Amino acid sequence: MTVISRLIEIPWFGYLSQLHAALSDTGYTKILAISASVLLVCKVVYALYFSPLRSVPGPLLARLTKKRAEVFGGMGRQALKAREESERYGDIYMYKPNAVSISNIADIRTIFGSHAFRKGDFYKGLDFFGSETIVSARNPQVASMKRRQIGPYFNQTYLGKMEGTTTRFEIVAIKGKWDRLINGSSSGVVEINYCCLREQSDWCSECIIIKAM
Numbered sequence: 001m002t003v004i005s006r007l008i009e010i011p012w013f014g015y016l017s018q019l020h021a022a023l024s025d026t027g028y029t030k031i032l033a034i035s036a037s038v039l040l041v042c043k044v045v046y047a048l049y050f051s052p053l054r055s056v057p058g059p060l061l062a063r064l065t066k067k068r069a070e071v072f073g074g075m076g077r078q079a080l081k082a083r084e085e086s087e088r089y090g091d092i093y094m095y096k097p098n099a100v101s102i103s104n105i106a107d108i109r110t111i112f113g114s115h116a117f118r119k120g121d122f123y124k125g126l127d128f129f130g131s132e133t134i135v136s137a138r139n140p141q142v143a144s145m146k147r148r149q150i151g152p153y154f155n156q157t158y159l160g161k162m163e164g165t166t167t168r169f170e171i172v173a174i175k176g177k178w179d180r181l182i183n184g185s186s187s188g189v190v191e192i193n194y195c196c197l198r199e200q201s202d203w204c205s206e207c208i209i210i211k212a213m
Helices: 003-009 011-026 028-050 059-066 066-074 078-089 105-112 123-128 142-156 154-159 163-169 170-181 194-212
Strands: 092-096 100-101
Touching: 028 059, 059 066, 059 092, 066 078, 066 092, 078 092, 078 100, 100 105, 142 154, 154 163, 163 170
Parallel strands: none
Antiparallel strands: 092 100
């Protein structure tokens, strides 16, 4: 007796055959449409009635898919959209499934000052050669150690002493570069690339941190 013959004798094989015939009669396109509709209804019901974040205000689409946030990020409109939606929904609102946007500085201090709030995998992109930094630390023990190491250099007293250095390595440094570009231009006019300005600012910030420590 062949393997196929043995399978045919098993009762569930007949049930599968009947199911296949029913699906063929109904049409696979219609089955897919019904399945997608059921899935969408389930996601909406979960988001509105069962999600732990159901009481947080925000747009319905943000509760259903993260693609909305990815589109805003790809368009470079995250900050602008966050400002618009915080005015509409409040300081804390749904940004994407299982994620909220927080706009109030007091709430942000509470979060970053507590080990109860862990950073998501999004911050892996800010690791330094695979090691967690004070910005990207997701492990509470690592975050606490980093704060103890660098915290003293960012209190108000120490920063007051470093104000001259801060000015010299940021504002004055960028202004000096622009002055050199202007002086070297025959027309006295230069083009400033503000995308590169962000990189210059980051570089200056690194210089300030190094000098402060």
